Amino acid sequence: MQLECKHLNFTYPGSDVAVINNLSFSMKNPGFNALFGPSGVGKTSLAKLIARGNARYDGDIMWDDMETILYTYNLERLPGWSSTGGHLSKVTPPGKEGLKEHLVQVFELTDVLGSRFSQLSMGQQNRINLIRYLLQEFDLLILDESLANVDEKLRETIILAIKDLFADKMFLYISHNLMEVSKFCRQILVFGKPSENKGCFMISGQDYQNKYHLDKKKLDLTMLEIMNAF
Amino acid sequence: MLFRRIYQFLIVYIIGIGFLLAIKAVLSLSDYVIPGIPLVIETAGQVFTGYFFDVMNTLSVTVLGQGISIIMAFTVGIAGRKSSWIGSFIKVTAYNIQAYPIVALAPIIFILLGDGFIPRLMIASMICYFPLLLSVLGIMATPVTDIEHFYIVTGRMRWQLEVKIRAFENLSKLTTVIAGSATLAMAGTIVAEFIAANAGIGYSIRIALYQSDLAKILIALFMIGIIISIYQGILETLGEVIKVKWSISKKGEVL
Numbered sequence: 138m139q140l141e142c143k144h145l146n147f148t149y150p151g152s153d154v155a156v157i158n159n160l161s162f163s164m165k166n167p168g169f170n171a172l173f174g175p176s177g178v179g180k181t182s183l184a185k186l187i188a189r190g191n192a193r194y195d196g197d198i199m200w201d202d203m204e205t206i207l208y209t210y211n212l213e214r215l216p217g218w219s220s221t222g223g224h225l226s227k228v229t230p231p232g233k234e235g236l237k238e239h240l241v242q243v244f245e246l247t248d249v250l251g252s253r254f255s256q257l258s259m260g261q262q263n264r265i266n267l268i269r270y271l272l273q274e275f276d277l278l279i280l281d282e283s284l285a286n287v288d289e290k291l292r293e294t295i296i297l298a299i300k301d302l303f304a305d306k307m308f309l310y311i312s313h314n315l316m317e318v319s320k321f322c323r324q325i326l327v328f329g330k331p332s333e334n335k336g337c338f339m340i341s342g343q344d345y346q347n348k349y350h351l352d353k354k355k356l357d358l359t360m361l362e363i364m365n366a367f
Numbered sequence: 368m369l370f371r372r373i374y375q376f377l378i379v380y381i382i383g384i385g386f387l388l389a390i391k392a393v394l395s396l397s398d399y400v401i402p403g404i405p406l407v408i409e410t411a412g413q414v415f416t417g418y419f420f421d422v423m424n425t426l427s428v429t430v431l432g433q434g435i436s437i438i439m440a441f442t443v444g445i446a447g448r449k450s451s452w453i454g455s456f457i458k459v460t461a462y463n464i465q466a467y468p469i470v471a472l473a474p475i476i477f478i479l480l481g482d483g484f485i486p487r488l489m490i491a492s493m494i495c496y497f498p499l500l501l502s503v504l505g506i507m508a509t510p511v512t513d514i515e516h517f518y519i520v521t522g523r524m525r526w527q528l529e530v531k532i533r534a535f536e537n538l539s540k541l542t543t544v545i546a547g548s549a550t551l552a553m554a555g556t557i558v559a560e561f562i563a564a565n566a567g568i569g570y571s572i573r574i575a576l577y578q579s580d581l582a583k584i585l586i587a588l589f590m591i592g593i594i595i596s597i598y599q600g601i602l603e604t605l606g607e608v609i610k611v612k613w614s615i616s617k618k619g620e621v622l
Contacts, residue, residue, distance in 0.1 A: 188520075207520055214513045218535055218613050228523065266517075273521050 138202045138307055140164045140187065140277065145196035147182060156182045157194070162339050164307070164324050169300050171310045171318045171342070174328030174367050180311050184208055184279045187309070203276040203307070210281035213266045215254040221265050222250030228269050236302070240268045243298045245291060259286040264295070271299065279309040289317075296321045297347050319359040320345050327366040338366040369600030376596040380589060387585075402582040410582035415590075418571060422590045425556050425567040426598060428484070432491030433552040436499055437545060439492070444503030445530055458508070461500050469493045470558055477563040487559040487567065494555030495548040502544040506537040535613065542606025546599050553595050 140163070147157040156179040164170050172180040186194055188208035200206065215224045229237045241247055244264045249257055257265065267283045284292045299308065300321070312318050318325055322342035329335025340362050343355060384407075391401040398406050447457030473490050480486045507530065514532050518524040534541060560569025568587055575583035 209517075212513050213516055216514055216532055216535060218531075228517075228521070269517065 138165070138167055138276065139199070140203065140307065140309075141197075141199040141201070142183075142187075143197040143199070145183075145186070145194060145198065147179070147186060147192065147194040149182075157186075160196075160337055162326055162337065164309075164326075167303075167305050167307050168323040168344070169296070169308045169310060169321055170324040170326070171312060171322040172326050172328070173312065173315070173318050173363060175330055176313075178328035178330070178367075180328060181210070181281055184281055184309065184311060187277075188279055200277075205273075205275045206277040206279070207270055207273060207275045208279040208281065209266065209270045209283055211263050211266075211283055211285045214262070215265065215269075217253050217255050219253075220251050221246075221254055221257065224254075225250070225265065225269060225272075229272050230274070233272050237268070237272055239302075240271060240298075244268055244295060260288070260291075263287060267295075271303070275306065277307045277309065278303075279311070281311045282313070283310075284312070292317065293321075297345075301347050315360055315363060316356075319343060319356055319363060325363060327363050329367045335367060340366060369597065369604055372596040372600040372603070373593065376592045380592055384585070399579070400581070402585070407582045407585055410580070411586050411589075414571075414583055414586055418568060418587055418590045421566070421568040421571045421587075422594045425553065425560065425569065425591075426594055428487045428491055428556045428567065429549065429552045430598070432488050432556060433495055433545075433549055435488070436492045436496035436548070436552065439496055440499035440503045443500055444507045445526075447504050448507035448530075448533075454508070458504055461497065461504060464497060469497065470555075473559060473562050482563050482565050487556055487564055490559035491552045491555040494558070495551035498551060499544060499548050502540070506540060507533055509533070511536045538606075538610050538613065542603065542610065546602040546606060549599050549602055550595060553591070553598075557591070 142163075143161050145157055145160040146155055148155045160183070172183065174180055185208060186192060187198060187200075188206050215221055225237060225241070241250065244267070246261060246264055246268070249261055249265075254262060254265070263283055263285055264287060267280065270278060284295060287295070296310075296317070310318070310322060320343050323344040325340045325342050327338045327340055329337060340359065342359055343352070345351075387401050388404070390396065391403070402410070443457060443461070447454045447461070469490070472493070473486075476486045476489055480489075511532050514536070515524065515529065518528060518532075556567065557569035557572070560567035561573050564570050568591055572584055572587050575581075575587065
């Protein structure tokens with residue numbers, strides 16, 4: 138399983154400024170990886186290109202051993218005509234009911250399955266949305282700030298559970314949380330600020346798994362490395 | 368909602384009558400030009416029952432015509448929602464045709480079909496069809512990306528689901544447009560009856576007009592106003608019931 142970009146350039150139609158400029162990187166093997174950087178540097182644009190959007194770009198994106206790529210973002214909504222539990226059941230493929238029950242429990246959503254989507258808090262909305270994607274068949278799942286508005290402790294629980302339950306899948310996590318990305322991601326593609334003409338850097342994260350032992354020194358070093366990169 | 372509609376109409380009607388009476392008083396006009404209140408009440412006693420059945424006759428054509436135009440607007444709107452050539456063709460055609468005053472076509476319909484029920488129904492449907500179609504097209508052709516994304520990327524999207532999502536997300540807009548189109552359908556029916564028909568309140572107004580009987584016309588306007596207010600109120604109440612049944616209030620709207 139490999140995701141590789143070579144000399145990728147992308148400019149939105151009608152714009153003169155390239156959002157992605159000569160980007161090359163490679164991510165190998167299943168795991169939890171990240172795109173990190175300030176707002177407006179092209180993280181979401183890159184994610185959409187990777188997810189095989191229809192936009193035209195220069196350069197190459199290569200997906201090795203990846204059939205299904207899904208992209209999810211934090212503003213998605215579920216239809217409001219029935220309960221979130223009802224929707225979740227409808228989109229759960231046969232044989233994955235057990236996984237659904239488990240995810241609902243880990244994501245702490247058992248009590249809100251009878252509620253409509255509009256009645257949930259923003260954090261709950263993002264969690265229920267993420268669950269329905271995790272229940273689908275995929276090789277690469279891109280999470281664009283999918284855990285926004287979720288408290289830090291639960292976010293950690295969710296990320297560790299995802300890493301545990303989907304060890305054979307690749308994830309691309311877009312987040313603005315430096316600590317979280319440094320702790321849980323294996324490869325971190327850091328986007329530099331375009332105004333300072335910094336390129337993109339691939340940095341190795343701590344890739345903590347369940348029941349990890351925190352090595353503060355190593356974590357600080359990773360965070361420092363990321364901060365220096367953008 | 369129903370009573371609010373009736374109150375609103377009564378206020379407008381009373382202001383209108385007051386304005387006419389003020390003109391009558393200022394210009395010292397006779398009852399023949401602008402009738403006084405006693406004459407209006409006396410005329411009401413004479414024609415109320417007849418006009419009531421005339422308005423009900425008109426309303427039946429209105430309801431049927433509106434129903435037909437709603438079905439047509441949804442059928443064409445759903446077919447024209449895609450950005451394919453057929454969708455674009457339907458949209459451009461609808462926008463161009465609606466720019467033409469449909470009432471101007473009424474004489475052609477009467478020449479071809481004569482007086483009677485069918486021409487009235489056709490004109491009522493045509494007058495409220497195009498504004499309805501534009502609204503339905505606008506709603507159906509606008510993707511609700513935040514909801515549709517999941518179904519598209521997971522290959523679950525079907526046209527029925529797409530229509531359901533877009534209709535649900537625009538439920539308030541749709542019910543308002545449908546309730547509003549009732550006035551258009553009523554206007555279309557009355558215009559048709561006014562031009563050439565042998566029944567309905569428009570036909571009675573035409574007779575009153577030839578008799579220069581403003582009292583009868585004022586009574587007819589009162590009956591039309593009250594009945595259309597009740598009809599619109601019922602439509603709006605039905606819309607609310609559907610909204611409440613299908614969805615529930617959003618958290619943010621409560622706070």
